Amino acid sequence: MSSIKIELRQEDVSKIKEICASFNNDPQELINVLHKCQEHFGYLPAEVQEVISTELNVPVAKIYGVVTFYSFFTMTPRGKHPISICMGTACYVRGAEKVLEEFKKELGLQVGQTTPDGKFSLSSLRCVGACGLAPVVMIGDKTYGRVAPDDVRNILKEYENY
Amino acid sequence: METITLTIDNKKVDVPRGTTILKAARQLGIDIPTLCYMELHDMNIENRPAGCRICVTEVQGRRNLAPACATKCEDGMVVKTHTTRVLNARRTVMEFILSDHPKDCLICPKSGNCELQSMAHKLGIREIPGAEIAAMSTYRKDTSPSIIRDLDKCIMCRRCEMMCNDVQTVGALSAVNRGFMAAVAPAFEQNLEHSPCTYCGQCVAVCPTGALTEVDHTPEVLRVLADPTKTVVVQTAPAVRAALGEEFGMKPGTLVTGKMVTALRALGFDYVFDTDFAADLTIMEEGTELLDRLNRYLKGDKTARLPILTSCCPGWVNFFEYYFPDLKEVPSTAKSPQQMFGAIAKSYFAEKIKVNRKDLVVVSIMPCLAKKYECQRDEFSVDGNRDVDFSISTRELAAFIKQANLDLNNLEEGEFDAPLGESTGAGVIFGTTGGVIEAAVRTAYEIHTGKKLDRIDFTELRGLEGVRQAAIDFDGLEVRIGIAHGLGNARKLLNDVREGKSQFHAIEVMACPGGCIGGGGQPLHHGNSEIIKARAAAIYEEDRKKPLRKSHENPFIIKLYEEFLGKPNSEKAHHLLHTKYFEKKKKIIVKQ
C-alpha cells in the first residue's frame, strides 16, 4: 500500500467540491454528480473520481464501478467533435453499420477512440429516438439524418476549419 | 414467529416465515448445490447475490426456475430440487461458467480446494460445448505484497466484494465493468497495492476459485533452508496450531502444536520458536503502555491519549493508517508479536548464538496475509535486512509439509526450542478475538493492583459478537474495554474515538472476523462458521492447559528484560519493540 499523489488544478478541485456540495455530498446522488462533472470536464479521469470519492465518502473503487457500468460515462477525453453513430434497431436495419464503417475508415479510428489531434472521437450509441431519420449520426449536438456512407466525407468536411 | 409448511421433493417441512428454500431443504437433509452463496452464520455474514444460478429449483406455479438461496418459502409451496429441467439448467449454467474459466486446474493454486472444481465434478461436467469458439474474459494479473489477483478465474460470486465492503468497509474492491467483462477489482483496475487494501486477506479466505490467492513464499523459504550459510529460525503464530490439522483431514479444532513443531524441524528449520513468546513480550510492552497512559490520564494529564488501541494486527494497522490517519497517535506503539519476535531474534538471539543478523533468517508462520506485507515495511528492517524475512501462511505451511512427504497425523509431538519458544496461556489466546485484551488485563491487573488474580478466565471478553464491551474492576478502578473484530466493527468504535465519544480505556481490534483464527491465511472455512468456533475453543483449551497463563510470569520474558531490555518501555525496548504509524490516505496534490 503506497500513497498515491493525485494532481489536479486548484480550480478543478474547487469545481468538483462545488458540484458535490450542490448535491449535499449525498452518496446517493453519485450519478448526478458524475453527470455534472463529466459535463464540466468532458470526461471522468481518475483524479476527478478520487476527489468525488473524498467528498461523497464513497470508496473510489465503487465510483469506478459505477463509471464503468454506465455507457454514458467515459474516462477518455472525447474529441472536440464527438461523433456518435446510432446503432438502434431502426438505424441498424437501414444500414448504420456501413455508415460506422465509413467513419472508421475516414478517421482511422475504432469505436471509443479519439483522433490524435483531439478533434474527433467516435462512439456508437443506442437509439437517439430519431428513428424516422435512420440512420442517424450525431456530431456534438447536431443531428444528421438519413446518412449514407457516401455522405460521410462531406459531413466531416463541415468541420475542417473548426 | 409464524410457521409455514411447504413441500420439497415430496417431503413436507415446517419452517419459520422468511426462511429460504435453501435452508428449508437443508433442514430436510437435501443439499442443494450452491456456488456464489456463502454464509458465516454466527457472524452475520451472508453473501447472496443470487448470481451464479446453480442453486435453481423448480417451484410449482412459477414461470422460471427459482434460486434456492434467495427465494423465500411460502405456505403450501411445492419445490422440486432435481427434476430434469433443473438438472439440465444447472449443467448448462455450469458449462457457461466453465466456458469462461481457464482450464489450467493442474497448476492452479486452488486445485483440490476449489469450490468451482468440486461443483464441476458434482454436476458431472465432462465437456464444455462450444469451448472452441468461446471467447474468454481476460484481465491483467496483479501481484501485491500479499495477494495475487488472477481475474481470469473470477466467477463474479461477489464474495470478496461483500467482505471488502460490507464486512471490512475497506472499499478496495468493487464490481467493475458490465456484462461479459464484469469482474471485481480495485479502482481503475489498478494493482491492489495502489488501493486502500489492508491485505486482511478476507477476500482470499472466501474466494471459491483461484482468482484470489496468497503470494506463495515457500520457494524462498526452501532456498534459505538449503543454504548452509544461513541459520533459519521459524516462529509460529498461535492461531496456526488450531487450524493446521484441518489441511490434513483432522477435525476442526484439533490442536497440532507438537506435531507442527516436529514437522518444522523435519523441514530443516534450525530453531523452532513460538510467536506466543513474542505475544507475551507484547503484553509486557503494551500493558505497561496502557497502565502508563491510564495513570497519567487519572492524574489529569491531557496528553494521555485514551482509549489505547491494540496494534498487533497488521491489517488493522493498515486500515487506520488509511482511514484514520488523524488518530495515528492513539494506538499502542508496541510492534506486533511477529515483528517483536524478529527484532529480538535478530538482536538478542543472534548475539546469543553468535550469528551475524545477515546470516540469520527469520521465517514466520502466520494465519494472516497482511503479515507478508508487514514484514516488508521499511521500518522493520535494519540496513535493508528485514527483521522477519519471510512470512508464510498456515495454508502454505500445510502445502510445504505435504511436499516434504510428511503426514502431520503420524508425527511425534515435539517441543519448541528455548529461549524464544516458551510462552504462557496469555500468548496463546492472541489467536482469537478478545484474546489480546484478556492477556493484557491479566498482566495489567496484577501490575496495577499488585494483587494476584482470583480468576484468570475473563469470559466476559470472549465470544463472536462483532462489537463487545466489558468493564473490569481493577480493585476499585473500573477499566472499560471494547473489542471489535472485523474492520467494519472496528470502524464503528473508531468513529466514536474520532468524535470524542468513546467511553473505553482500551480497545482491541482484529481485522478478521473471529480474530486470527479466521485469518486470511488459514485453511478455507468454505462458509462454515462452526470451523471458526472450533478453532477458538482449541485456543482456549491450549490456554487452560498451560502451567503459566500470565505473560509477566513467563520466565524467559523475565530473563529477556533482565539480560537485555531492562524494563518494559525502556529506551532499548522502545528502540527494538515499538514503532510509529504513517498516513496512507491518498493526497490530492494541487498542480501549480
Place this chain on the structure above:
Amino acid sequence: MKKINSVEDLRKAKEKILAGMHGKGKGEKEKVLVRVHCGTSGLASGAKEILDFLTLELEKRNIDATVIRTGDMGYCYAEPTIEVTRPGESPVVFGYVDKIKADEIIEKFIKNGDFVDGIIPVNYRTID
C-alpha cells in the same frame, strides 16, 4: 398568473386562458395559429429553422399569427411538420416543410386558404 390556490382557481384560470388564448381576447381579431412540431425528430430535421423562419416572415408580411413550439406528433417520416389553424377552420398539418414549403404555406394557405401539397390528413380519433 398568480398561484392556483384552489380547484375554483384552476377552473377560473382555465377559462381565462381559453378566452385569451392566441389572440382570442375580447375585442381582438382571431389570429392564425401555427404549431411547429419541435420534438427531437422535428428539431433534428430542421424544425427550429422553420420555427424561426415562420415567426420572422409572418411578422414581416404583416400577418396576425401566433407561432408556437410544440412536441412532435409522431409523423417522423415527414418531419419537419407544422400545423396551421386558420380562424374558424379545422387545423391542417403539413409535412416535409422546408423554407420554400413554408413560404408557399404562408402565401397560399395562410393568406388565401389554398391547400398546398404535403398535407397530412388527420388519421386518428381524439378523446373528446
Place this chain on the structure above:
Amino acid sequence: MTKKKIQIIVCGGTGCSDKNSNAVAESLTIEIEANALENDVKVVRSGCFGLCNLGPVVRVMPDDVVYIGVKPSDAQEIIDEHIMKGRVVERLLFTDALTGKKLRSAQEMSGYRKQMRIVLRNCGIIDPENIEEAIAHDAYEALARVLTTMTPDEVIKIVKDSGLRGRGGGGFPTGLKWEIARKNKADEKYVVCNADEGDPGAFMDRSVLEGDPHAVLEAMAICGYCIEASKGLIYIRAEYPLAVARLKTAIAQAKEYGLLGENIMNTGFSFDIEIRYGAGAFVCGEETALIHSMEGLRGEPTVKPPFPAEAGFRGKPTNVNNVETFACISPIILKGAEWFSSIGTEKSKGTKVFALAGKINNVGLIEVPMGTTLREVIFEIGGGIRNGKKFKAAQTGGPSGGCLTEKHLDTPIDFDNLVAAGSMMGSGGLIVMDEDDCMVSVAKFFLDFTVEESCGKCAPCRIGNKRLHELLEHITKGKGVPADLDRLRNMCLVIKDTSLCGLGQSSPNPVLSTLENFKDEYEAHVTAKKCPAGKCRDLMEYFIIAENCVGCTACARVCPVNAITGERKEPHVINPEICIKCGACKEKCKFDAIIIK
C-alpha cells in the same frame, strides 16, 4: 382574403400511390381543365389518410366529402356531378358494413380511423413549455377532481376497473400495483416514473415528455395521493436532453402555479417531483436496477420479492410506472373506467403507442386501440413496406421480444396475444423487416445488444448471451453444423429459465422466435451454407454472368484484392478464393453482370 376555392385533396400516401392515386389526380386535373375550372378548383396531393385499404382516397373541400376507391375513370363523374352540380357521388362514399349507412364526411368517418390518441392527446397540440396551454387542455383537472372529491381507494378502484396495464413491458395491472404500494405502510413512500426508455427503436416516452410533460407530472401526483407518497422521482435517460429540459420547465412552472409542491390547491396534499438521470444502461429499465441506479449504485437488479412496492427506493415502498402508463391516468379519471375499458381487447384495455421503424413507409409514432391487427398497423397506418418489397417480419418488444410473421398479420395485438406468438409488447417498438433481412443476422443483432447491455451479475445472462452471440456469429459465417441449432435452443431455454431479471429472461426471445418462424433460414445457413436473404457476407459468392459482361475491366480495376481477371472485351471471372466480398465490383458494374449467389 379571397373567396374560398374548391380543393380536391388526393391521397399521395404510399398505399394510395401504389393503387395509382397519381393517375386519379391527373385525371381530375384533366377534367378540371376540360371544364375550364382551373381558377376555381385545385387538385392537391396529401400524405396518408390512414385509410390505405380504402384507397385511393379523395376528399373534396370545403364540402368535406370523402370518396374512396377512386379510379381515374371516376374523375369525370366527380367533376361533373359534385363540382359542377353540387351532387355527391353516392357510389364512391364509404358504407358502414354494419348499418349500411353511407358516410359522407371525414368527420363522420372519423370513427373508422385506426388511430386513437389518448397518450399522445396533447403532443403536437400544446406548447410543452407553457403550462397555461396544458391547463387549457384539461391538465390538472383530474388532479383537482381527485384531491377534492375522491378518496385514494376510489381512485385506485377506477384505475383497477379501467383495466390499465403497465406499458413498460410486463403488463402488470397498474391499479393493483398502486393498491399494493398503498397497503404497505411506511413513514415515506415514493412514486417513480421510469423514463429510461432503452429499447432501441422505441421513443414514445420521449415524445410524451417532450410534447406533454404535465400529463406525467399530474399522474404522478395522483399516484402519490393514492399511495400516500409526497415525493416523486423521474428517472430519465441523460441522452434525452430536450425531454429533460422540458420536464424541468414543466416542474418549475407547476410549482410556480402551486400545482406541485406544498399544499396543492389548498387541499393539504403535498407532492414534489425530482429528476434523476440514467446514464446509459438498458438494464435500468428493470425496476430494482432502476432503484439501485437512483441510489447512486451500479444498476444491477436484485431478486424479487421484495418488490419495490414493499422495499424500493431507500428501502421504502415505491411505485414504479413508466411514462406511457402515467399518461393514461388523467383521461381515465376524467372520462371514467368504463370509457377506458371499452377500448381494446378483453384483457388489454385502452390504446398502445407503437414506434414504427425499419422498412416501413410511415416511420413514426402511432397510437392504436389494443387489438388492432399487425396488418392494419403496417399496411394501413404504416403505409406498407418501403420500396414495394415483401413483408417478412415485425419485431416487437425490442431486444426482449420476438418477431411476428405473415401468419400473425391478422392477430389482434395485445399483451397476451403477443406473448402467445412468442413475442411481447415491450415498450412498443415495432421494427419492420423485409425480404432483404436475414433473420439469423437480426437475431445476432439483438444478441449483440443484450451482450453489451447485460449487467453481468448473473452467469446465464453474462456468459450465456455471449455464447449465444458467438454461436450465431459462427452460423452466419457458414461454420455452423445442424447440431448447433439444438444447442442454440437449449442455451436459449436455460438462459430464459435461470436468469435473474427480465433482461436475461427475455434476451433469447429474438433467437427462439426466429428459430421457430424461420427455421428453414437457419437450416440453410448450417447445411447448404447459404444465406437466403443474401445478407451474410461469408455465405455470399460474387459471380459474373458471362453473357452480360462486356469486358470493360471496371470491376477488375476497382477490386481491392485483384480477385477479378479477364481480357479486355472478354467476360471477366471472380476468383472466390481471393474475393473478400466487399461488393465494390457490383457497385461499379454498369451492365448488371455481377450477381450474388
